[in-house]
Amino acid sequence: MRRVAVTGLGIVSPIGSDPKSVIETLLEGRPAIREFSTNGPTPHSNAAAPVSFDPAKHFPPEQRLENLDRVSQFAIAASAAAVRDSGIEFTTENRSRAGVSFGTGIGSANGFEETFAQVLLRDPNRVKPLTVLKVMSNAPAGHIAIQHHLGGPNLTYSCACSSSAVSIGEAYRQIRHGYADVMIAGGAEAPLTYTFFKAWEAMHILAPLDRANPSATCRPFAKNRSGLVLGEGAAVVVLEEWDSAVRRGARIYAELAGYGSSNDHTHITKPSVDGQSHAMSLALDDAALTPDDIDYINAHGTATQLNDATETAAIKKIFGRRAYDIPVSSTKSMHGHLLGGAGAVEFVISLLALHCDVVPPTANLEERDPECDLDYVVGQGRKDQHLRSVMSNSFAFGGTNAVLIARRE
Amino acid sequence: MPTTSERIANILTSKYHVPADRIAPDATLESLGLDSLDLIELLFEVEDEFHIRVPQEGGPAVKASTLQDIVNTVDTLVEQEARASELPS
Numbered sequence: 001m002r003r004v005a006v007t008g009l010g011i012v013s014p015i016g017s018d019p020k021s022v023i024e025t026l027l028e029g030r031p032a033i034r035e036f037s038t039n040g041p042t043p044h045s046n047a048a049a050p051v052s053f054d055p056a057k058h059f060p061p062e063q064r065l066e067n068l069d070r071v072s073q074f075a076i077a078a079s080a081a082a083v084r085d086s087g088i089e090f091t092t093e094n095r096s097r098a099g100v101s102f103g104t105g106i107g108s109a110n111g112f113e114e115t116f117a118q119v120l121l122r123d124p125n126r127v128k129p130l131t132v133l134k135v136m137s138n139a140p141a142g143h144i145a146i147q148h149h150l151g152g153p154n155l156t157y158s159c160a161c162s163s164s165a166v167s168i169g170e171a172y173r174q175i176r177h178g179y180a181d182v183m184i185a186g187g188a189e190a191p192l193t194y195t196f197f198k199a200w201e202a203m204h205i206l207a208p209l210d211r212a213n214p215s216a217t218c219r220p221f222a223k224n225r226s227g228l229v230l231g232e233g234a235a236v237v238v239l240e241e242w243d244s245a246v247r248r249g250a251r252i253y254a255e256l257a258g259y260g261s262s263n264d265h266t267h268i269t270k271p272s273v274d275g276q277s278h279a280m281s282l283a284l285d286d287a288a289l290t291p292d293d294i295d296y297i298n299a300h301g302t303a304t305q306l307n308d309a310t311e312t313a314a315i316k317k318i319f320g321r322r323a324y325d326i327p328v329s330s331t332k333s334m335h336g337h338l339l340g341g342a343g344a345v346e347f348v349i350s351l352l353a354l355h356c357d358v359v360p361p362t363a364n365l366e367e368r369d370p371e372c373d374l375d376y377v378v379g380q381g382r383k384d385q386h387l388r389s390v391m392s393n394s395f396a397f398g399g400t401n402a403v404l405i406a407r408r409e
Numbered sequence: 410m411p412t413t414s415e416r417i418a419n420i421l422t423s424k425y426h427v428p429a430d431r432i433a434p435d436a437t438l439e440s441l442g443l444d445s446l447d448l449i450e451l452l453f454e455v456e457d458e459f460h461i462r463v464p465q466e467g468g469p470a471v472k473a474s475t476l477q478d479i480v481n482t483v484d485t486l487v488e489q490e491a492r493a494s495e496l497p498s
Contacts, residue, residue: 062426064450129449 004175004256005245006406008086008238009348010078010186014049014231015335018081023352026360027381031215031334033229040194046201047209047217048192049231049336053077067130068143069108070190074234074341075140076147079184083148086238087250088182090148099152099180100141101171103163103187105340105396106196108135113193140188152180158340161300163187165343165394165402168237169259172404175241186236186348189341200230205304218337219364220301220330221308221372228302231336235344237351253355254406257389258287264399271307271395276314279401283391284318287405291319294326294405295387296359298350299376300395301330302337309371311393316374327385329377333363343394347404350392354406357385413459413487414480420454434477455479461486 009019014032016022025032036048051074055065058077065073079100090098111134118127133139138156145154153174157167164187171185200206207227210217218229237256245252260282264275284290300311308330316323331349338345353359359382368376389407396402411419414434421427427441438448452463461483474482 064424067450129453130446133446 002176002178003242004172005240005242005250005409006237006253006256006351007088007240007245007250008082008084009253009351010080010082010085010236011233011345011348012051012053012074012078013233013235013335013345014051017051019352022349023356023358026331026334026349027358027383029334029361029363029380031218031363033215033217033334033336035209035214036192038192038194038197044194044197045209046197047207047214047229049229050192051233066128067134069111069134069139071104071108071188072140072143074190074232075102075186075188076143078186078188078234078236079144080147082184082186082236082238088238088240088248090150094181095149096151097180098150098182099154099174099184100144100150101153101155101157101167101174101183101185102141102144103157103167103340103343104137104140104189105158105160105163106189106191107137107158108139109191109193109196111135113195144184148184150184152183159400160396160398161337161339161342162394162396162400162402163340163343164235165347165392165404166261166400168256168344168347169261169402169404171239172256172259175239181241181244183239184236185239186234186344187341188234189339190232191230191339192232197230206230207303216364218303218333220299220303220333220362221312221368221376222365223367223369225303225305225308225369227304228332229336231338232341233335233338233345234341235348237344237348252409253351255409256404257407258283258289258405260284260286260403262401264401266399268399269397271310273310273313273317275399276311276393276395276401277317279403280314280318280391280393283403283405287389287407289389289405289407291322293389294319294391295385296350296353296390297326297328298346298353298390298392299328299330300393301332301362303330303332307395309369311395312372312374323374326375327359327377327382328374329360329362331360333365343392343402346394347392350390351406354387354390354408357387358383359385413483414476416458417455417476417479417483420451420458424454425451432476435475437475455483459483459487461490
């Protein structure tokens with residue numbers, strides 16, 4: 001069976017847009033969550049983790065940015081960074097076996113909002129001519145392939161909050177099973193629009209803004225956790241067939257060693273211990289590892305009442321006594337919930353943890369929920385760890401669970 | 410008041426980054442590097458600029474047009490529009 005190397009990382013996130021600043025921010029336990037206002041017919045603000053992003057730094061002046069949704073802009077920027085980081089050169093020899101696997105939950109939230117406002121409120125006969133190409137879900141993946149001239153598989157996965165863990169896992173399978181040699185894999189989301197805030201608020205699942213301390217709004221595993229906080233951004237990894245990565249002298253961050261995919265099949269939102277633990281177990285089997293081999297878990301940790309208790313129980317079901325010895329953190333406490341981009345951002349964070357031998361903390365965890373009794377790495381991160389393998393959990397509305405395991409090379 | 414061709418040239422240089430020295434009455438849009446999607450967008454922008462509507466069937470014909478053809482089409486449509494607005498309602 002072919003092995004899969006991670007040779008490049010790219011990230012555009014609320015906690016930074018290069019690996020160094022991301023890891024520094026994380027270790028300090030410094031959330032990028034703040035009060036955020038959106039434009040709409042009524043005044044609106046809530047907690048969110050926006051990205052500070054200047055398109056002019058990522059695109060040439062002749063690029064018509066109005067045709068690229070923010071989600072595609074993030075995707076293209078993160079992919080370019082990952083490809084640069086990997087040092088890979090695409091040539092006529094390798095590009096036909098190099099592809100893209102991308103995840104997004106909503107996709108073009110901004111593009112849809114603008115279009116609906118135009119058609120329903122202003123002039124239905126003056127829709128921008130390239131609207132379809134801007135809002136289609138696979139726009140990010142298509143643009144990434146064009147940018148790097150990649151003729152291999154080009155796939156887009158949309159399974160809500162596990163979209164980009166799935167896209168990375170499925171990309172790994174493309175290489176493992178011989179359909180491709182290189183895959184640019186990741187995900188993006190740009191959901192911070194008036195419409196989507198209203199839709200999420202209507203579900204009573206967003207944490208109300210903590211007015212005294214907005215950066216403490218997202219409190220995973222805490223007794224007083226009150227819901228999730230939306231974030232935006234993208235993260236991308238370059239995956240390569242192991243032997244060819246070694247042959248070209250690539251810097252290998254880690255081996256993507258295992259992927260587990262399952263469904264809760266019980267309820268459209270309610271998470272299930274069985275579904276989540278099944279995905280963790282499948283990923284361990286796929287990597288030929290046991291619970292004793294995992295030294296860090298990046299939790300899905302949304303800070304909703306149900307997720308955090310369910311995920312804790314699922315980890316305990318698979319890891320048994322060992323669960324209490326493994327640091328488990330929810331970095332969503334700092335970068336917010338990137339929905340379809342979350343899995344990729346958190347996998348990149350897990351890779352950086354492995355690569356730098358550090359463990360990021362869970363921020364804002366003061367009083368813990370008795371049901372959540374693992375080592376969540378309260379406050380600050382830990383340095384000088386000896387991590388062998390790390391697990392990144394992603395779960396979703398619709399029940400799609402995806403778990404990725406990276407092993408030190 | 411800039412002429413029709415100056416206004417179209419302005420769109421081409423500012424939004425499509427066409428070098429000003431390549432803009433000539435007999436240049437086709439294709440020869441200026443505009444692909445089929447650019448042409449669709451250009452039509453939309455020309456409609457906004459001149460407050461006209463290019464008929465749906467007029468779209469594809471524009472692709473092979475020279476700049477002078479487009480200027481003529483725009484002038485005709487602007488004139489029709491002006492005449493239509495003068496008619497008693």
